[in-house]
Each structure stands twice: as structure tokens, then as C-alpha cells.
Amino acid sequence: MPHLLSLIREDVTNVMDHDPAAKSRLEVFLCYSGLHAVWFYRMNHWLWNHGLFLIARWLSQVARWLTGIEIHPGARLGRRLFIDHGMGVVIGETSIIGDDVTLYQGVTLGGTGKEHGKRHPTLEDNVVVGGGAKILGNIIVGKNCRIGAGSVVLRNVPENSTVVGVPGHIVFREGKRVVITDPKQINDPLSEALASVASEVNKLRERVQQLEGAEHTTEPVPESLQRLMDDLDYQI
Ligand SMILES: CC(C)(COP(=O)(O)OP(=O)(O)OC[C@H]1O[C@@H](n2cnc3c(N)ncnc32)[C@H](O)[C@@H]1OP(=O)(O)O)[C@@H](O)C(=O)NCCC(=O)NCCS
Numbered sequence: 001m002p003h004l005l006s007l008i009r010e011d012v013t014n015v016m017d018h019d020p021a022a023k024s025r026l027e028v029f030l031c032y033s034g035l036h037a038v039w040f041y042r043m044n045h046w047l048w049n050h051g052l053f054l055i056a057r058w059l060s061q062v063a064r065w066l067t068g069i070e071i072h073p074g075a076r077l078g079r080r081l082f083i084d085h086g087m088g089v090v091i092g093e094t095s096i097i098g099d100d101v102t103l104y105q106g107v108t109l110g111g112t113g114k115e116h117g118k119r120h121p122t123l124e125d126n127v128v129v130g131g132g133a134k135i136l137g138n139i140i141v142g143k144n145c146r147i148g149a150g151s152v153v154l155r156n157v158p159e160n161s162t163v164v165g166v167p168g169h170i171v172f173r174e175g176k177r178v179v180i181t182d183p184k185q186i187n188d189p190l191s192e193a194l195a196s197v198a199s200e201v202n203k204l205r206e207r208v209q210q211l212e213g214a215e216h217t218t219e220p221v222p223e224s225l226q227r228l229m230d231d232l233d234y235q236i
Pocket of ligand 1: 149
């Protein structure tokens with residue numbers, strides 16, 4: 001609390017340094033609701049740590065009403081957190097956020113509903129989370145990671161990685177492109193469904209061939225279906 005003013009100054013400077021749209025310190029101070037939410041949080045977290053749980057929760061709801069950003073007072077946020085645009089951001093009670101993290105609108109740091117205790121993610125320093133991304137469960141997103149807009153991240157992410165997609169998978173690591181060769185690495189429920197459809201088609205094709213007689217020639221299998229059938233060993 002005693003440092004609140006110096007933290008406010010630091011947050012404004014941080015936005016001036018990183019957002020090309022910011023024209024003056026006064027504009028940043030008055031118009032950036034992501035900063036207002038973080039300043040509210042700093043006060044609410046202090047109240048929470050001093051056992052004033054209800055007032056802290058109530059003020060976090062007031063902040064949500066004013067800014068559209070919900071930060072649980074029990075969460076632990078580092079320095080210079082920049083929530084850009086902000087509307088719809090949710091940061092759960094046991095989330096931990098390092099320094100110099102950027103979150104865009106619609107980001108959720110949430111639980112999966114299956115865990116107790118520490119059930120929200122930890123974001124290490126310098127992570128950027130794109131608009132609408134959901135990071136769920138007690139997982140760790142390592143330093144300098146970038147999470148693509150709209151991704152759903154359910155597993156730990158190693159440092160210096162870029163993750164995209166639903167479910168999220170790594171496309172860059174340590175500056176190098178990561179090419180997925182094994183469908184298991186994506187763990188997408190849809191690929192499981194496609195694999196079983198392909199398996200069923202394969203069985204039916206063989207049965208039709210038997211019924212029509214060995215001498216009857218059939219149409220060649222389309223290349224995309226053939227590739228899917230070749231990949232059946234990779235079924236999740
Ligand atoms: C994830 C992100 C950081 C990657 O940027 P990058 O390092 O320049 O990577 P690229 O654009 O070269 O994309 C790499 C691959 O990931 C794919 N990809 C990128 N972003 C994606 C996303 N959000 N969802 C799904 N796939 C994505 C690209 O299509 C590309 O795939 P391909 O090579 O098979 O075509 C960026 O795309 C992103 O989502 N940034 C968030 C920005 C944001 O939320 N802004 C809000 C402003 S209001």
C-alpha cells in the first residue's frame with residue numbers, strides 16, 4: 001500500500017513504453033481501464049492479506065463493474081502487469097502472474113472445475129496472452145511465452161514458446177518452428193473421432209470388396225482419407 005503511488009507511476013511509464021496508441025501520461029492514467037483494475041486489485045489484495053475478505057471481494061466486484069475486468073483479491077500479480085483493452089478478463093483466486101506480463105481482452109486464467117487448492121495457472125515473467133485465450137488449471141506458462149488469441153491452454157508450457165490452437169500446442173520454441181508429426185502431440189478429441197470414422201470406412205470398404213468379389217475393381221481411396229488411415233496407429 002505505501003508503494004501504491006510509485007507502482008502507479010511505474011505502470012503508466014510501462015504503458016507509455018509499450019503501447020504505440022498511448023499519447024500522454026494523463027491519457028494513460030485516465031483512460032486505461034486495465035490499469036484501473038490493477039490499482040483496485042493492489043488495494044484489495046492488501047485488504048485480503050489483512051483478513052478483510054468480504055470488503056476485498058466486494059471492492060473487486062465494484063472494480064469489475066467499473067472496468068469489466070475481474071481480478072480475485074487473493075491472486076498474486078507481479079509488477080507492470082498490462083491488461084490491454086481488458087473487457088472480459090478473469091483472473092482466478094490462486095493465479096500467480098510474474099513481472100512484465102501482458103493480457104489482452106477476454107483472457108481467462110481459470111480453473112478446470114476439477115482441482116482444489118492451487119487450481120489456477122501461474123504465468124512467469126514476460127508472458128503475453130492474446131485476446132480471448134483461456135489458460136485453465138494449475139499449470140505453468142514459462143518465461144517469455146506467447147499464447148495465441150483464442151487458444152485454450154491446458155498443459156504446462158516451457159519457456160520461450162509460442163502456443164496456438166484449441167487445445168493449445170507449441171508452434172515455436174526457442175525461436176525455432178515446431179512441426180507436429182505425431183497427432184498425439186495435439187491431443188485433439190476431433191482427430192480421435194476422425195480416426196475412428198476412417199477406421200470404420202476402411203472396414204466397410206473391405207466388406208464391400210468381399211461381397212462384390214475379388215475380380216471387381218474399386219475406386220482408388222482419396223489421398224486425404226488414405227493419409228488418415230495410415231495414421232491410425234497414432235490414435236489417441
Ligand atoms: C500467437 C501469435 C503471437 C503468433 O505470432 P507469430 O510468432 O508472428 O506467428 P505466426 O503468425 O507466424 O504464426 C505461426 C503459426 O501459428 C498460426 N497461428 C498464429 N496465431 C494463431 C492463433 N491465434 N490461433 C491459431 N493459429 C494461429 C499461424 O496460422 C501459423 O500457422 P502456419 O504456419 O501453419 O500457417 C499471434 O498470432 C497472436 O495470436 N497474437 C495475439 C495478438 C492479440 O491478441 N492481439 C489483440 C490486440 S487487440
